[in-house]
Amino acid sequence: xxxxxxxxxxxxxxxxxxxxxxxxxxxxxxxxxxxxxxxxxxxxxxxxxxxxxxxxxxxxxxxxxxxxxxxxxxxxxxxxxxxxxxxxxxxxxxxxxxxxxxxxxxxxxxxxxxxxxxxxxxxxxxxxxxxxxxxxxxxxxxxxxxxxxxxxxxxxxxxxxxxxxxxxxxxxxxxxxxxxxxxxxxxxxxxxxxxxxxxxxxxxxxxxxxxxxxxxxxxxxxxxxxxxxxxxxxxxxxxxxxxxxxxxxxxxxxxxxxxxxxxxxxxxxxxxxxxxxxxxxxxxxxxxxxxxxxxxxxxxxxxxxxxxxxx
Amino acid sequence: xxxxxxxxxxxxxxxxxxxxxxxxxxxxxxxxxxxxxxxxxxxxxxxxxxxxxxxxxxxxxxxxxxxxxxxxxxxxxxxxxxxxxxxxxxxxxxxxxxxxxxxxxxxxxxxxxxxxxxxxxxxxxxxxxxxxxxxxxxxxxxxxxxxxxxxxxxxxxxxxxxxxxxxxxxxxxxxxxxxxxxxxxxxxxxxxxxxxxxxxxxxxxxxxxxxxxxxxxxxxxxxxxxxxxxxxxxxxxxxxxxxxxxxxxxxxxxxxxxxxxxxxxxxxxxxxxxxxxxxxxxxxxxxxxxxxxxxxxxxxxxxxxxxxxxxxxxxxxxxxx
Numbered sequence: 158x159x160x161x162x163x164x165x166x167x168x169x170x171x172x173x174x175x176x177x178x179x180x181x182x183x184x185x186x187x188x189x190x191x192x193x194x195x196x197x198x199x200x201x202x203x204x205x206x207x208x209x210x211x212x213x214x215x216x217x218x219x220x221x222x223x224x225x226x227x228x229x230x231x232x233x234x235x236x237x238x239x240x241x242x243x244x245x246x247x248x249x250x251x252x253x254x255x256x257x258x259x260x261x262x263x264x265x266x267x268x269x270x271x272x273x274x275x276x277x278x279x280x281x282x283x284x285x286x287x288x289x290x291x292x293x294x295x296x297x298x299x300x301x302x303x304x305x306x307x308x309x310x311x312x313x314x315x316x317x318x319x320x321x322x323x324x325x326x327x328x329x330x331x332x333x334x335x336x337x338x339x340x341x342x343x344x345x346x347x348x349x350x351x352x353x354x355x356x357x358x359x360x361x362x363x364x365x366x367x368x369x370x371x372x373x374x375x376x377x378x379x380x381x382x383x384x385x386x387x388x389x390x391x392x393x394x395x396x397x398x399x400x401x402x403x404x405x406x407x408x409x410x411x412x413x414x415x416x417x418x419x420x421x422x423x424x425x426x427x428x429x430x431x432x433x434x435x436x437x438x439x440x441x442x443x444x445x446x447x448x449x450x451x452x453x454x455x456x457x458x459x460x461x462x463x464x465x466x467x468x
Numbered sequence: 469x470x471x472x473x474x475x476x477x478x479x480x481x482x483x484x485x486x487x488x489x490x491x492x493x494x495x496x497x498x499x500x501x502x503x504x505x506x507x508x509x510x511x512x513x514x515x516x517x518x519x520x521x522x523x524x525x526x527x528x529x530x531x532x533x534x535x536x537x538x539x540x541x542x543x544x545x546x547x548x549x550x551x552x553x554x555x556x557x558x559x560x561x562x563x564x565x566x567x568x569x570x571x572x573x574x575x576x577x578x579x580x581x582x583x584x585x586x587x588x589x590x591x592x593x594x595x596x597x598x599x600x601x602x603x604x605x606x607x608x609x610x611x612x613x614x615x616x617x618x619x620x621x622x623x624x625x626x627x628x629x630x631x632x633x634x635x636x637x638x639x640x641x642x643x644x645x646x647x648x649x650x651x652x653x654x655x656x657x658x659x660x661x662x663x664x665x666x667x668x669x670x671x672x673x674x675x676x677x678x679x680x681x682x683x684x685x686x687x688x689x690x691x692x693x694x695x696x697x698x699x700x701x702x703x704x705x706x707x708x709x710x711x712x713x714x715x716x717x718x719x720x721x722x723x724x725x726x727x728x729x730x731x732x733x734x735x736x737x738x739x740x741x742x743x744x745x746x747x748x749x750x751x752x753x754x755x756x757x758x759x760x761x762x763x764x765x766x767x768x769x770x771x772x773x774x775x776x777x778x779x780x781x782x783x784x785x786x787x788x789x
Contacts, residue, residue, distance in 0.1 A: 360570040366526055367565075368585045368635060369558030372550065382575045457575060458619040 158454060158461060165447050174226070176439050180432060181222045189426040191238040225432070234433035239425045244433045248418065252437060254324065255407075255414035259399035261330065262337045267392055270342045274349020278357060279376055286350075293343035305336045305409045322411035333410045337403060341395055348391050352384040359383070386457055393449040401438045471541075473643050473675050474500040474523060474561075479536035479546075481518050481527065481699075483748075490748040492518040494699040494756075496536075500643065505669065505676045507686040507707075509724070510696035511745050516679045517566075518699075520645045522546070523677070524561055525553040541642070559589040562636040564665075566648040568628035572620040578631045579616025582606070582638055589639050605638045608671075609664055626657035630664060637668055644669065645677045650685070662689065683728060687711055692780075695721050698746060698756030705781035718783050719761045755786065763787060 191212065192205045209215045213224055228235065234244035277286040312332060313321035320329050356362065357380050365379040404416035411417070415434050422430035454461040476498035483490040493515040500506045508516050521527045522534055525545055538545040540556060562585075565571040573581060582605060583598045593601075603613035609630040620628055629649060636644055646665065650658035666689055669676050678690060686693055686707070693710045695703040695718065703710065703718040710721065717725075723741035743760040746752060752759055758768040768786050775784040 360565060360567060361573040363526060364565060364571045364632075364635070365573070365584075367524055367557055367563045369554045369556075369588050370584070371554065371588075374588075379573055383573070458577075459574060459621050 161454075162447075162451060165450065169443055169447070172443055173436075173439060176443075177226060177229075177436055178222060180435050180439070181225065182218065184428055184431055184435075185218055185221075187426075189428055191428075194238045194425070194427075195241070229433075229436065234436075235429040237422075237430055238427045239422075244429050247430070248415070248433055248437065251413055251415050251418055254412065255400060255403065255416060256441075258330065258333060258337070258403055258407075258412070258414060259396055262334050262341075262399055262403075263392060263396040265334055265338045266341045266345050266395060267388075269338070270345030271349050271388065273342075274346045275353055275376065275381065277346060277350040278353030281354065289346055290350075293346050296340050296343040299340060301336055301340060302405050302409055304339065305332070305406060308332050308336060309409075324412055329410075329412075333403075333406050333412060336409075337399065337406055345388075345391065345395075349384070349388060352387050353380060356380040356384040382456070386453065389449065389452055389456065393445055397442050397445050400441050471502045472499055473502050473541060474498070474677070475537075475539040476519070476523070477537045477539075479519065479522065479534070479538060481515070481522055481535075482533045483528075483531055484533070485531055488749050491751055492699050492748045493522070494751075496696075496699070496701055498694065498701070500675050500677060502642070502675055503673055504691040505666075505678055505689050507690035507693040508677060508679045508696060509681065509683065509686055509693060511681060513745050513748065514696040515699040515748070516696055517647055519696075520563065520647050520677065520679055523645060524557055524563060526557075526563075555589075558585045558641070559639045560641055561643045561645065562639070562641040563645040563647060564629070564632050564636050564649045567652045568625055568632050569652065571632055572628055574620055577617050577619055578623065579606075582616070582631070582635050585635055585638055601638065605634045608637075608668060609634045610660075625653055626661060629653060629657075629661050633661070633665060633668070637672060637674070640672050641674055643675045643677065645679070647679045648681070649678075650682070651680075658685075683724065695724070698751055699748060700756055700784065702757065702784045703782070704775075709779075709781035715781070716783070716788060718757075718785050719763050719787070720757050723760075723762075755784075 190205075191214070192200060192208055195208060196204055206215075213221060216224075225235070232245055234248070236243050237247065240247075273289055277289050280286055309321050309332070312319045319332055321332075323329060353376075357376075359380075362375060362380055365375050370379065401416065403414060404420055406412070407414045407417040408420055415437065419431060419434045421427075422434065476496060479493055479496040479498075480491070481493040483492055496515075496519060498506075498508075498519070508519065510516050518527070523538055523540075523545065525548060527534060534546050536546060540561060543552070543556070545553065545556070572578065579599075579602050582602045586593065586598050586601050590598075602616055606613045606616060611627060611630055611634070615623075620631070623631065629652075633649075644665075649665065650661055653661060662685065665676070668674075676689075678685065680686060690707050692706055693704070694701045695710070697720050703721050709715065710717070720741070723739075726739035727741060729738060741760055746756065746759070752769075754770045755761070755764075755768045755773050758764045761768065765786055773784050773786055775782045776788045777783070
């Protein structure tokens with residue numbers, strides 16, 4: 158197990174090198190030139206060439222990439238093409254905000270979605286099952302930004318309970334988290350339900366009953382321990398998706414996170430910021446995948462066995 | 469006469485799915501006495517497993533209806549509530565399932581799965597006491613106690629079935645239901661598993677309900693035999709009654725024996741029974757076997773047949789009525 162983990166950790170730099178290279182190439186395929194942003198309106202060709210030389214943009218793309226990655230390794234992502242402020246400085250306060258938002262949302266989804274899913278599976282075809290099934294399908298079909306606007310209308314304008322934008326304390330997190338979580342809870346309930354139903358029908362559940370297990374033991378120990386495996390994947394996928402996918406909600410609620418930063422940067426053709434943000438998201442993704450694999454191995458002995466076999 | 473452990477009277481089980489009613493078990497009577505090995509023989513789909521599951525109250529709650537009476541030591545099992553059943557399951561009646569590959573929970577070590585039964589039925593035992601019992605039972609079924617920390621996927625099929633046997637007998641049940649315990653295993657392992665089971669049965673004095681389609685196993689192990697067809701018991705008797713060629717038998721039993729290879733006859737082909745077992749949703753009227761029966765008569769197609777018996781042997785067929 159330990160050998161496997163070490164091997165996986167050693168692989169991380171290689172993966173990141175490949176991914177960042179691809180991002181760098183793709184981003185640079187767009188015909189964006191910093192001269193529009195950085196030079197005065199009436200700039201001359203000489204001034205543009207001078208700027209290119211200064212920023213190393215006259216060199217071949219591969220050389221540019223290696224210069225960028227060398228600086229990035231020292232925590233230097235260059236400066237913004239629009240504001241001339243250091244990228245790292247701009248990005249640093251935003252990372253914890255996005256992480257916090259994604260992490261809490263993922264937990265909320267799990268804590269609410271899992272018990273409801275189990276309830277639906279255990280009481281299959283009951284009134285609860287039907288209620289949650291229909292409502293989760295409806296919730297899944299609602300666009301998040303629309304939900305966000307409805308909540309704003311109700312809780313900020315009508316009732317005045319919650320702040321409508323920005324981050325002014327813990328209250329500010331409530332609406333974004335609820336809007337992000339609701340549609341995903343719907344998916345999570347359905348995932349848990351089908352995974353549980355799958356396990357409840359297995360032979361080993363019949364064995365457990367034949368051994369005289371209490372119904373609570375059958376459900377929460379024998380079945381859930383097996384049903385939880387695909388849910389681990391779902392939870393981590395959810396988290397990774399939120400890291401990069403909270404863009405719309407961050408925008409609607411004006412939360413200064415990574416997502417809103419990327420959107421602004423794209424609008425302003427601010428390549429250094431786009432590169433830096435996507436790289437940070439990638440690092441989070443790769444680390445999360447590693448943790449996911451380790452958790453998986455801890456829960457399922459069969460997977461642990463393949464780890465040991467391979468390492 | 470020994471004490472009657474399991475007494476099944478006029479048992480009917482129906483499965484309902486999508487409005488189709490499958491009559492899996494019809495008017496079955498069955499008596500298992502203390503210490504005996506009772507063989508229940510029949511083709512796939514004859515209702516063998518349904519009888520076994522009904523005896524433990526393990527039939528699916530919403531899709532099955534049980535009528536009749538199943539008494540274990542005088543206690544009614546059919547329709548009993550979960551608390552009563554839970555107390556009986558694993559302690560008084562336990563079951564070994566057909567497929568050891570899927571019958572063990574893949575995420576718990578086998579020792580835990582054996583220990584659970586002990587804990588659930590003996591709440592006062594300490595952890596150490598449970599562990600000693602686990603070690604003992606593993607030794608009894610021929611598995612090194614050190615392997616108790618291993619998971620089911622680290623065991624072979626035969627070893628998994630031994631673990632299942634250990635789970636089933638660790639609380640010294642009065643009745644052990646073995647539902648085709650060796651069907652999923654290869655022939656050499658079959659013999660080992662069956663010997664393990666019989667030795668343990670002798671040591672503990674339990675009764676066994678052996679469900680199988682293998683007449684060889686029945687001949688080797690059973691005291692009494694019931695032949696099941698279309699959810700009905702068509703012939704019942706002591707082992708000697710059923711396996712005695714000189715006696716008259718139900719045409720289905722004759723067919724079953726005809727489909728076995730015989731060392732002494734020089735037949736170039738076996739004589740399987742023509743046709744297929746009817747689906748329990750489309751059982752024919754009259755004798756369930758009449759469409760396939762070589763000796764069918766006019767009256768077989770309509771009225772129900774009563775059983776005619778002589779001594780311990782009884783046959784449900786118009787030929788002998």
